[in-house]
Amino acid sequence: ETGVTQSPTHLIKTRGQQVTLRCSSQSGHNTVSWYQQALGQGPQFIFQYYREEENGRGNFPPRFSGLQFPNYSSELNVNALELDDSALYLCASSLSGVINYGYTFGSGTRLTVV
Amino acid sequence: GNSVTQMEGPVTLSEEAFLTINCTYTATGYPSLFWYVQYPGEGLQLLLKATKADDKGSNKGFEATYRKETTSFHLEKGSVQVSDSAVYFCALSPNAGNMLTFGGGTRLMVKP
Numbered sequence: 001e002t003g004v005t006q007s008p009t010h011l012i013k014t015r016g017q018q019v020t021l022r023c024s025s026q027s028g029h030n031t032v033s034w035y036q037q038a039l040g041q042g043p044q045f046i047f048q049y050y051r052e053e054e055n056g057r058g059n060f061p062p063r064f065s066g067l068q069f070p071n072y073s074s075e076l077n078v079n080a081l082e083l084d085d086s087a088l089y090l091c092a093s094s095l096s097g098v099i100n101y102g103y104t105f106g107s108g109t110r111l112t113v114v
Numbered sequence: 115g116n117s118v119t120q121m122e123g124p125v126t127l128s129e130e131a132f133l134t135i136n137c138t139y140t141a142t143g144y145p146s147l148f149w150y151v152q153y154p155g156e157g158l159q160l161l162l163k164a165t166k167a168d169d170k171g172s173n174k175g176f177e178a179t180y181r182k183e184t185t186s187f188h189l190e191k192g193s194v195q196v197s198d199s200a201v202y203f204c205a206l207s208p209n210a211g212n213m214l215t216f217g218g219g220t221r222l223m224v225k226p
Contacts, residue, residue, distance in 0.1 A: 033213070043203070045213050045214065056213055103212070108157050
């Protein structure tokens with residue numbers, strides 16, 4: 001059983017640029033959630049995808065968007081990067097209908113905006 | 115809205131000491147409660163969980179009891195090891211959804 005894999009592991013971007021982060025779900029999981037973890041803080045929920053549709057969103061602006069593909073992998077896209085977007089971005093997969101028992105987190109992508 | 119409050123760290127203990135990390139929450143209804151652990155450079159790992167009042171979650175010597183009357187889910191371990199050094203996050207999720215609300219995290223440092 002494979003876990004959640006995220007790519008890239010580290011990334012440096014310039015303010016105003018766009019970035020795409022990728023996540024492969026754990027085998028058998030059909031739901032993907034994305035979290036932003038600023039340095040020294042707890043993760044904040046960005047959004048969740050189920051059956052290729054957004055299925056819940058946290059308090060993040062529209063420049064944060066995502067996709068889920070038929071194989072349940074996912075992308076997080078951030079446009080017009082700001083310095084405050086520097087953070088660890090975590091992807092978590094789960095099986096819809098099984099309340100939180102199956103959350104598996106990836107190791108994250110460390111994004112630095114300069 | 116939902117929120118989780120944890121004691122601020124770092125918590126520094128000697129090996130074999132007793133550990134308590136306090137966690138209180140605010141939520142409507144009956145959320146599920148979790149403790150996650152994050153080792154340096156890694157993602158989050160589920161440590162233990164409890165889904166209803168008075169449930170006790172346990173794993174690897176860690177325990178936490180879901181106390182609805184005090185809206186708390188304190189993490190305890192009787193004898194910590196150096197390998198327990200990590201950041202611990204308390205979190206909740208409403209039973210109707212999968213979104214997790216996390217506390218700010220508590221860094222634990224265990225010295226030999």
